[in-house]
Amino acid sequence: MQLSLSALCAISAFLVIKADEEVPLRPELRRCNRNAEDFSSCLRLAIEEGWPTIVKGIPELEIPQLDPFVINSIEQEFHNGILRGKMTVKNSKTFGASGHRFRSVKAHLEGDRFNIEMDVTVPKILLEGDYKGDGFISAFKIGGKGKFNVTMEGIRTYFGLEGRVENDRWVIEHFKVLPEISNMHIWFSDFFNGNQDLNKAALIFSNQYWPLLYRGMLPYVSQYMDNYLTEFANRIFSKLSFSNTFPS
Numbered sequence: 001m002q003l004s005l006s007a008l009c010a011i012s013a014f015l016v017i018k019a020d021e022e023v024p025l026r027p028e029l030r031r032c033n034r035n036a037e038d039f040s041s042c043l044r045l046a047i048e049e050g051w052p053t054i055v056k057g058i059p060e061l062e063i064p065q066l067d068p069f070v071i072n073s074i075e076q077e078f079h080n081g082i083l084r085g086k087m088t089v090k091n092s093k094t095f096g097a098s099g100h101r102f103r104s105v106k107a108h109l110e111g112d113r114f115n116i117e118m119d120v121t122v123p124k125i126l127l128e129g130d131y132k133g134d135g136f137i138s139a140f141k142i143g144g145k146g147k148f149n150v151t152m153e154g155i156r157t158y159f160g161l162e163g164r165v166e167n168d169r170w171v172i173e174h175f176k177v178l179p180e181i182s183n184m185h186i187w188f189s190d191f192f193n194g195n196q197d198l199n200k201a202a203l204i205f206s207n208q209y210w211p212l213l214y215r216g217m218l219p220y221v222s223q224y225m226d227n228y229l230t231e232f233a234n235r236i237f238s239k240l241s242f243s244n245t246f247p248s
């Protein structure tokens, strides 16, 4: 799987949602009546109870294993006051998705518009892989290639799925994510082509100033996640009958 932001934008720009052949929702997953007063709390329970099944992967819905979640290659460019450059990440594995807790879920169905908002917490995410990067932090030239890992703790995030119901399918237009992180620990090897002293200084700098770096990256991360997760969610929901998944 080779992904880049421009490729994703190109995909979503002329995304023709075809209603794929229907796949029945697994019987162990709870269904919620979309007209019932407790639709939102039923959905929260359905997601919370179904999460262990979902995290293992549901091949017939093209849901891969989520913990660890493997991405072979990602490319991202940054243009921001303090952070400019290009980053490629390969062979990345993300651990911790099993820990998602769905604190609250709110569903809004009005006419053909269907949105779901969630407040989610995750105790810990560990991300590791190989990277290659080139760029500047402020006027400071950075670049190199090597291995990295990032531990994030105390994550609280908003998920906002927005879309419409069309031909008995939920067509998702946006999947908004806004993660707040309480603690982050960053490790990488060789960001300065072999200069260990500079790498050590950069590690100290990143671990001290990660909130600043994170704020700089967040607009890109959010945009990237929206494109990526919208496409991801549409692969799933284009196979599910809306009226069978959310019966009336």
Ligand SMILES: *[C@@H]1O[C@H](CO)[C@@H](O)[C@H](O)[C@H]1NC(C)=O
Binding pocket: 126, 148, 149, 151, 187
């Ligand atoms: C990150 O990688 C380094 C070097 O391999 C290792 O010492 C460290 O324990 C790793 N951190 C985590 C959280 O896995």
